[in-house]
Amino acid sequence: MIQNNPVGRLIAHVILIIGILIVAFPIYYTFVASTQTLQEILRPPLSLLPGGHFWENYSAALFGGVGRIGGVGVDRLLFNTLVMALGIAIGKICISILSAYAIVFFRFPGRMVFFWLIFITLMLPVEVRILPTYKIMVDLGLIDTYTGLILPLMASATATLLFRQFFMTIPGELVEAARVDGAGPWRFFKDILLPLSKTNIAALFVILFIYGWTQYLWPLLMTNRNDMSTIVIGLRKMISFADADTEWHLVMVTCILAILPPIVVVVLMQRWFVRGLVETEK
Amino acid sequence: MANVELTNVRKVYSSSVEAVKGINIAIEDGALCVLVGPSGCGKSTLLRMIAGLESITDGTVKIDNKVVNELGPAERDIAMVFQNYALYPHMKVYDNMAYGLRNRGMPKDQIDKRVKDAAQILELTQLLERRPKELSGGQRQRVAMGRAIVRSPKVFLFDEPLSNLDAKLRGQMRVEIKNLQRQLGVTSVYVTHDQLEAMTLADILVVMNAGSVEQIGAPLDIYEKPASTFVASFIGAPPMNLVPVTADHSGLVLKDGTRIGAEGLSIPATGSLIGFRPEDLEVSAGTDTHIGGLALDLKVQGVEPVGAESYVYGTIGGERVVVRVPGRSTSNTDDQLRVIIPKQKLHLFGADGKRI
Numbered sequence: 001m002i003q004n005n006p007v008g009r010l011i012a013h014v015i016l017i018i019g020i021l022i023v024a025f026p027i028y029y030t031f032v033a034s035t036q037t038l039q040e041i042l043r044p045p046l047s048l049l050p051g052g053h054f055w056e057n058y059s060a061a062l063f064g065g066v067g068r069i070g071g072v073g074v075d076r077l078l079f080n081t082l083v084m085a086l087g088i089a090i091g092k093i094c095i096s097i098l099s100a101y102a103i104v105f106f107r108f109p110g111r112m113v114f115f116w117l118i119f120i121t122l123m124l125p126v127e128v129r130i131l132p133t134y135k136i137m138v139d140l141g142l143i144d145t146y147t148g149l150i151l152p153l154m155a156s157a158t159a160t161l162l163f164r165q166f167f168m169t170i171p172g173e174l175v176e177a178a179r180v181d182g183a184g185p186w187r188f189f190k191d192i193l194l195p196l197s198k199t200n201i202a203a204l205f206v207i208l209f210i211y212g213w214t215q216y217l218w219p220l221l222m223t224n225r226n227d228m229s230t231i232v233i234g235l236r237k238m239i240s241f242a243d244a245d246t247e248w249h250l251v252m253v254t255c256i257l258a259i260l261p262p263i264v265v266v267v268l269m270q271r272w273f274v275r276g277l278v279e280t281e282k
Numbered sequence: 283m284a285n286v287e288l289t290n291v292r293k294v295y296s297s298s299v300e301a302v303k304g305i306n307i308a309i310e311d312g313a314l315c316v317l318v319g320p321s322g323c324g325k326s327t328l329l330r331m332i333a334g335l336e337s338i339t340d341g342t343v344k345i346d347n348k349v350v351n352e353l354g355p356a357e358r359d360i361a362m363v364f365q366n367y368a369l370y371p372h373m374k375v376y377d378n379m380a381y382g383l384r385n386r387g388m389p390k391d392q393i394d395k396r397v398k399d400a401a402q403i404l405e406l407t408q409l410l411e412r413r414p415k416e417l418s419g420g421q422r423q424r425v426a427m428g429r430a431i432v433r434s435p436k437v438f439l440f441d442e443p444l445s446n447l448d449a450k451l452r453g454q455m456r457v458e459i460k461n462l463q464r465q466l467g468v469t470s471v472y473v474t475h476d477q478l479e480a481m482t483l484a485d486i487l488v489v490m491n492a493g494s495v496e497q498i499g500a501p502l503d504i505y506e507k508p509a510s511t512f513v514a515s516f517i518g519a520p521p522m523n524l525v526p527v528t529a530d531h532s533g534l535v536l537k538d539g540t541r542i543g544a545e546g547l548s549i550p551a552t553g554s555l556i557g558f559r560p561e562d563l564e565v566s567a568g569t570d571t572h573i574g575g576l577a578l579d580l581k582v583q584g585v586e587p588v589g590a591e592s593y594v595y596g597t598i599g600g601e602r603v604v605v606r607v608p609g610r611s612t613s614n615t616d617d618q619l620r621v622i623i624p625k626q627k628l629h630l631f632g633a634d635g636k637r638i
Contacts (some may be wrong), residue, residue: 063507081348176335177368182356191381195372 015269027259030064034252035059041248053249063234072226075255080146082261084219084230085212087150089205092159097197100163103190105175115164122157126218134221146227149219153212161206167193202272210262233257284346284469285311286332291341293327293493301327303493304341312467314460316501318480319490320516324440326603328490329473334358346436353365356385361430362439366446369414369423369429375401375615377408379428393432400431403462420451427459427553431466438463438470444479456482474618477517481505489513511635514557522629523560523603528553536599540574554638557629560593560606563624564616580619585611594619 029048033041036051061074095203103115124134124258133152140150170193178188194201219230235254240246266273286309295303304325306591309315317325330336332343334355344351350358361382369378376397383393389619389633401407404424404494416638423443430438444452460483463470474480481501489496489512495508508514514522527534527542534542534556556576566577578598586593590610595617606623613619630638 046590171366171368173364173366173368174370176330176333176355177362177364177370177429179335180333180355180360180362182385183381187385194371198372 005085011068026193030252030255034249034256035221038247038249041252043129057249057253061257066092072229072234074231074234074250076227077229077231077254078261080149080228081213081230081232081258083146084149084215085209085261086216087146088153088212089208091150091154092208093204095154096159097154097194097201099160099161100167101193103160104164104167105185105188113194116243118157118160120157121155126153130217130221137222142222144223144225148222149228149230153215153218156208159208162204163197163200166197170196199272199275202269203275206265206269206273209265213258285309285344286315286469286471287342287344287347288328288332289342289344291328291331292339293324293331294334301493302331305490305495307486307488307495307498309471311469313485314463314470314472314483315486315488316472316474316480316484317488317490318477318516319496321475321488322492324473324493325473329439329441329471333360333362334342350485356382359436359548360439361433361435361437362441363426363430363443365415365442367426369422369425372415373413374410375406375412375414375417375425376427378414378425379432382429382433396432396434397428400529402426403429403431409437415495419447419632420455423447423455427462430511431462434468436469436584438471440470442474443524444474445476459483477519481517483597489515489516491516495520498557507637508557508629509637511555511557511631514629514631518559520526520560520604522557522632523598523601525598526555526559526602527555527602537603538600540599541566542578552633554633555631555635556623557631558623558627560604560628562623563605563623565605565607566620566622575625576623578621578623580605582613582615582617582619584615585613587611 032048032050033046034057035054036046037053039044040051053055063073063075082091099114099118103111103118137143137148137152140148147204148254159265168176174192175188178192185190214232215230216232219233220236223229223233226234226237235251235258238251240247286370288305291302291395292300294300294603305328313623314574317328319325331338332345334350334353337440338351338630343351345358345360355362359627370381378392379397379400383396397410398407401410405425405426406421407465409417409421409425410411413537414425417425421580423446426443426620440459444455447455459472468568484501486498487501487504488498491512497504497513504513505517508517511524515524526537529535530615536542580594580596580603581597582594582596583602584595586595587610591609592607594611594613595602595604597603598621605619632638
């Protein structure tokens with residue numbers, strides 16, 4: 001609906017701006033707090049303008065080591081989380097695109113059985129199977145390892161189903177044309193299927209990266225050592241029950257740092273992401 | 283260049299549906315064979331069996347005197363043009379045409395030459411850098427043809443390649459395909475449900491129905507001597523008129539009891555159908571009985587002027603028939619017309635639908 005009425009436009013803009021303010025203000029406030037000293041934060045009211053301790057706080061958090069999490073720097077937490085989020089996103093995409101490829105384009109005995117097995121796992125998210133999964137990880141000695149963090153979260157029915165749906169929209173004639181052109185299964189996958197799934201892969205990557213980045217329960221169980229923590233866990237550990245015991249300025253810095261990578265991923269892949277969700281290029 | 287020979291080819295699907303029931307066709311080197319029939323008659327299945335996209339239940343398919351039953355589509359040295367063109371959407375026109383050659387491991391300069399030559403023939407040179415999305419239907423069709431040409435295969439297979447084009451473009455492309463096929467001299471098999479396309483393109487026409495061949499022959503031979511009522515009503519537009527008759531001692535009787543002069547026709551006692559093309563009727567002014575023909579009374583139900591000619595719809599002995607008259611028709615609804623069918627233009631079919 002396009003309106004040329006200036007009053008209508010004004011009202012629309014006002015509403016949008018209010019909405020943005022409501023969403024953005026807490027983030028801005030966190031940023032403001034991250035540039036103050038601990039004393040300034042603890043002495044209300046907090047100023048609405050950034051303070052003068054930006055470099056000090058950020059370098060302290062990033063490279064100085066934070067006392068409450070055993071002297072590990074936030075840089076280490078960021079790295080851990082990045083490895084985990086990338087591992088989950090890339091691993092999930094690889095596994096699900098391959099299994100969807102098998103289910104859609106190959107006729108093998110038990111094809112539907114496998115499809116339903118994958119489908120059923122939708123009903124068993126990590127939280128439901130957390131104890132047996134934990135036991136397996138302990139038995140395999142994978143506590144405090146990246147493998148332990150990534151592997152159980154990698155198998156994904158959602159992504160498989162998404163790719164399956166997309167593959168099923170690829171016309172049979174295209175597959176046949178490729179066969180006539182002498183493209184074997186691998187060539188077909190590499191030359192035709194992958195390029196066609198580009199936008200879907202990008203969209204999934206964004207979603208899965210954020211999913212991996214914000215994981216809480218699983219890393220909480222899997223990591224004991226402070227230097228293997230993810231940023232969300234680290235953040236939790238940094239907050240003490242006693243207000244004065246918490247280094248709030250560093251907590252605020254960590255919050256801002258934790259938000260940044262997902263934002264970067266979304267901004268960089270936005271174009272692909274939206275296209276992947278809106279249209280399927282055929 | 284190669285001949286194609288199908289011997290007793292059958293296709294039975296797992297659900298024991300017999301889609302193709304023992305077909306024998308021999309296509310000479312360089313000929314264009316058109317498979318025509320209503321949808322579901324097995325013509326596409328047959329084509330896909332020649333292509334190797336569908337397994338062959340029984341019988342043999344020979345290309346260039348070599349049995350190819352067990353070979354994959356890429357090894358049969360065929361090229362196929364699909365109904366929806368099946369161009370790779372993410373590749374440029376050039377890459378679409380080059381893809382098959384690259385998969386064969388052909389050297390780059392050779393690929394380049396072949397693609398450029400084919401583009402020249404099909405007037406695609408300006409479009410080589412475009413993607414399929416940016417092309418019109420006719421251009422996509424050309425690219426699909428180009429992809430087939432560059433491979434210089436033994437056999438071209440066309441699966442209803444023109445059915446997605448509008449009527450005008452279809453006529454144009456039909457002529458182009460025919461010329462191209464002549465020019466290249468590649469044996470071709472062409473599937474269509476459009477009898478006009480079939481008539482104009484074919485060197486050999488194969489009319490199929492329910493998984494079997496009804497008739498094989500040159501298009502005009504089939505038109506003039508249809509082997510069955512199915513062929514008679516499928517080939518030609520408007521289709522051949524078919525009127526059931528029975529014979530008794532004194533002549534022929536139409537379904538509603540009207541008697542007509544037998545004029546020396548021998549009709550089996552079990553009854554039969556007389557067939558006549560809409561254009562073979564002569565409208566007679568008077569009520570005279572024509573010598574050497576069958577005189578019938580037509581009750582006009584409607585007239586369709588299409589410009590150069592008019593179609594007069596009506597009934598003869600209760601059966602619906604069409605008559606094609608040149609120019610404008612002066613007939614009106616409910617007129618009674620006397621029409622004459624010259625004897626040599628009359629087709630006779632037995633009760634089983636076969637030509638007598």
